[in-house]
Amino acid sequence: MLKLSSIIAAGLAVGLSFSATAGTLEDVKKRGMLSCGVSSGLAGFSQKDEKGAWSGLDVDVCRAVAAAVLGDESKVQYKPLTAKERFTALQSGEVDLLSRNTTWTHTRDTSLGLNFAGVNYYDGQGFMVSKKLGVKSAMELDGASACIQAGTTTELNMADYFRANGMKYTAVTFDTSDLTRQGFESGRCDVLTSDQSQLYAIRIGLKDPSSAMVLPEVISKEPLGPVVSQGDDAWFNIVRWSMFALIEAEFLGVNSANVDKMKAEGKPGQKRLLGTEGDAGEKLGLSADWAYNIVKQVGNYGESFERNVGMGSPLKIARGLNAQWNQGGILYSPPVR
Amino acid sequence: MSKEHMPEVRPVKSGSFFNNPRNRALIYQAILLFGLGFFFYTIVSNALSNMEARGIKSGFGFLFTTSGFDILMSLVDYSATDTYGRTFLVGLLNTILVSIIGIFLATIVGFLMGVAYFSPNWLIKRLSIVYVETFRNIPLLLQVFFWYFAVLAALPDVRDSISFGESVFLNVRGLFFPEIIDEAGSGFVYAALAAAIVAIIVLRKWAHKRQDETGDQFPVFLTSIGILIGLPLLALIVSGNPFHLEYPEASRFNIRGGISVIPELMALTLALTVYTGAFIAEAVRAGVQSVPHGQTEAARSIGLKESRIMSLIVVPQAMRVIVPLLNSEYQSLVKNSTLATAIGYPDLFTVFVGTSLNQTGQAIEIVFMTMAVYFVINMTISFLMNRVNDSVALAERK
Numbered sequence: 001m002l003k004l005s006s007i008i009a010a011g012l013a014v015g016l017s018f019s020a021t022a023g024t025l026e027d028v029k030k031r032g033m034l035s036c037g038v039s040s041g042l043a044g045f046s047q048k049d050e051k052g053a054w055s056g057l058d059v060d061v062c063r064a065v066a067a068a069v070l071g072d073e074s075k076v077q078y079k080p081l082t083a084k085e086r087f088t089a090l091q092s093g094e095v096d097l098l099s100r101n102t103t104w105t106h107t108r109d110t111s112l113g114l115n116f117a118g119v120n121y122y123d124g125q126g127f128m129v130s131k132k133l134g135v136k137s138a139m140e141l142d143g144a145s146a147c148i149q150a151g152t153t154t155e156l157n158m159a160d161y162f163r164a165n166g167m168k169y170t171a172v173t174f175d176t177s178d179l180t181r182q183g184f185e186s187g188r189c190d191v192l193t194s195d196q197s198q199l200y201a202i203r204i205g206l207k208d209p210s211s212a213m214v215l216p217e218v219i220s221k222e223p224l225g226p227v228v229s230q231g232d233d234a235w236f237n238i239v240r241w242s243m244f245a246l247i248e249a250e251f252l253g254v255n256s257a258n259v260d261k262m263k264a265e266g267k268p269g270q271k272r273l274l275g276t277e278g279d280a281g282e283k284l285g286l287s288a289d290w291a292y293n294i295v296k297q298v299g300n301y302g303e304s305f306e307r308n309v310g311m312g313s314p315l316k317i318a319r320g321l322n323a324q325w326n327q328g329g330i331l332y333s334p335p336v337r
Numbered sequence: 338m339s340k341e342h343m344p345e346v347r348p349v350k351s352g353s354f355f356n357n358p359r360n361r362a363l364i365y366q367a368i369l370l371f372g373l374g375f376f377f378y379t380i381v382s383n384a385l386s387n388m389e390a391r392g393i394k395s396g397f398g399f400l401f402t403t404s405g406f407d408i409l410m411s412l413v414d415y416s417a418t419d420t421y422g423r424t425f426l427v428g429l430l431n432t433i434l435v436s437i438i439g440i441f442l443a444t445i446v447g448f449l450m451g452v453a454y455f456s457p458n459w460l461i462k463r464l465s466i467v468y469v470e471t472f473r474n475i476p477l478l479l480q481v482f483f484w485y486f487a488v489l490a491a492l493p494d495v496r497d498s499i500s501f502g503e504s505v506f507l508n509v510r511g512l513f514f515p516e517i518i519d520e521a522g523s524g525f526v527y528a529a530l531a532a533a534i535v536a537i538i539v540l541r542k543w544a545h546k547r548q549d550e551t552g553d554q555f556p557v558f559l560t561s562i563g564i565l566i567g568l569p570l571l572a573l574i575v576s577g578n579p580f581h582l583e584y585p586e587a588s589r590f591n592i593r594g595g596i597s598v599i600p601e602l603m604a605l606t607l608a609l610t611v612y613t614g615a616f617i618a619e620a621v622r623a624g625v626q627s628v629p630h631g632q633t634e635a636a637r638s639i640g641l642k643e644s645r646i647m648s649l650i651v652v653p654q655a656m657r658v659i660v661p662l663l664n665s666e667y668q669s670l671v672k673n674s675t676l677a678t679a680i681g682y683p684d685l686f687t688v689f690v691g692t693s694l695n696q697t698g699q700a701i702e703i704v705f706m707t708m709a710v711y712f713v714i715n716m717t718i719s720f721l722m723n724r725v726n727d728s729v730a731l732a733e734r735k
């Protein structure tokens with residue numbers, strides 16, 4: 001019962017500490033390690049290879065923060081968390097940062113003692129069905145059974161959508177995405193519903209990916225982003241700007257290949273980001289080369305996207321909403337100045 | 338321990354108040370109580386103020402807000418527009434359901450397997466030994482997964498269900514069978530059923546008394562069955578069968594109508610039954626072995642039939658050993674039922690500590706309520722089993 005113990009730990013931590021702890025930055029530096037909560041295995045977002053190395057779009061946020069704070073993207077201790085475990089893990093201080101396809105919602109932002117540092121993937125909920133059902137639209141799903149992961153916004157959107165359209169369904173809820181996938185494959189449910197990006201990730205994990213298809217409907221807004229505990233503004237800023245640095249680097253045309261050149265002889269904006277001009281790093285309590293380290297070691301957002309979920313990956317997700325704002329998407333970093 | 342064994346406390350006439358051991362004990366208790374109270378008060382008030390400082394919501398107000406999610410199975414009406422308070426109830430009832438079924442079946446399996454150990458038949462005895470040794474030593478979680486993923490998930494798809502006479506269906510989504518729907522006048526049949534049960538109880542009492550007085554035996558069992566079937570059947574005929582059956586039917590996606598038993602419930606019940614049954618079998622074996630062989634021999638010597646020796650002489654004495662063990666097995670079963678969460682059976686742990694906690698973030702309140710529930714359930718079991726224990730205890734000479 002790992003979960004119960006972390007809840008009790010959270011309770012005790014909150015109950016016994018006499019002052020709310022700030023100073024995550026110091027803790028991380030002292031430890032020399034960033035503790036980062038990721039999903040327990042989701043292709044393209046956070047997955048572990050045979051050698052135990054983690055990769056993915058969400059993992060890259062952890063790496064970026066480690067690069068900015070510790071100067072080394074590999075100094076991360078990954079904690080795989082299910083949807084149900086993630087918030088208690090953050091509240092109890094088990095992880096410094098949660099980067100696990102977590103939707104930014106009003107309730108989570110206002111009542112869990114957490115802060116969303118931004119959005120690193122704009123998503124929406126969709127449906128995956130077996131092709132042999134012959135279903136072409138979600139509106140044909142009246143009476144279906146749906147496999148859902150517990151403790152997600154998915155559960156709530158599903159109820160809303162079916163109610164709004166006067167349809168009925170049976171909710172078959174599982175703890176992990178593996179179990180949810182197995183439920184779908186064994187025929188326990190007709191449809192698997194989740195954020196669309198995760199549907200693509202789960203689909204390529206099926207025994208026969210071509211037997212299933214994703215329906216066209218997108219029924220919700222799912223802005224996914226990194227989360228930190230409330231009450232440590234300095235740490236919040238570091239996480240938020242590490243993520244922005246990924247996005248801003250792409251916007252400014254800085255990537256892992258040209259970063260050294262840009263640092264030395266780039267335009268003013270590029271130099272400011274990379275620490276040759278201004279004091280952006282110092283203002284965050286970090287070294288001047290914080291963003292240089294991010295781009296050098298992790299790449300910019302575009303590189304990370306293509307490598308993990310885009311055309312350079314088995315998922316082949318188009319940039320869509322997640323393109324820069326001047327490229328038809330809504331990705332937008334405030335200026336570094 | 339009765340009072341007589343305790344040293345008598347003589348009232349102290351002279352001497353101080355504090356020299357009185359009884360007063361002193363009271364004072365120590367009071368100090369301890371106060372200390373404990375202070376300890377918990379500090380923890381709770383610290384937790385509350387720290388939670389507020391960190392922006393974590395607290396309080397029980399969430400129990401009255403809309404939950405917004407659906408639950409796979411509910412014994413009461415429930416929909417996403419109901420409150421978190423209702424999700425608590427739904428989860429609680431599902432926990433109670435699986436616990437009661439589990440305890441009932443595990444007891445039957447356990448007793449059969451426990452007695453089978455003493456069978457003169459080599460095969461039956463082996464079966465009992467293998468059963469106990471296998472299932473007691475495999476972690477319960479693995480057994481839950483085994484039934485769910487290896488056995489039940491291998492059943493055919495909804496669209497090729499195994500059907501029995503087009504009225505009972507079995508597939509990967511569960512077991513579906515017709516539901517009996519009451520019509521006007523059905524109360525009469527239920528009344529007849531109740532009357533039959535009362536009649537049987539009276540009959541048993543009467544037969545016992547008669548046997549005590551005259552030594553004559555009466556075929557209670559057969560008569561009871563006769564009454565139990567006969568009386569309601571008669572009512573059914575007289576009232577012109579005030580029931581109809583609602584058959585499950587295949588619809589586009591699912592099988593609808595009738596009663597369905599979801600595979601999560603089946604898997605969990607099977608796992609709990611088989612696992613706890615193995616422990617109960619051990620308890621029964623220990624109980625039977627605790628009855629001195631002399632008892633059996635004495636029973637034989639007064640000419641009791643072999644079959645009655647077990648039920649009249651051995652088992653009643655074995656119960657003194659078995660019942661306290663059963664008590665703890667039943668309590669474990671209830672606690673083990675939280676493994677439901679591994680396969681998504683919507684018990685209290687899954688629904689409340691799982692989903693509701695995650696959607697509201699109110700960990701402390703929810704965990705506290707859930708712990709209280711398991712505590713109360715287990716105290717109730719303990720209370721009931723102690724009553725049973727009293728009734729099987731050796732009648733002491735007064």
Ligand SMILES: N[C@@H](CCC(=O)N[C@@H](CS)C(=O)NCC(=O)O)C(=O)O
Pocket residue numbers: 038039040041042081082083101102103104149151152153154175176177180194195198222224
């Ligand atoms: N974005 C949604 C859903 C996130 C989620 O947990 N999705 C599942 C998809 S099935 C997942 O990623 N599971 C991976 C895991 O449990 O490790 C939320 O924040 O509630």
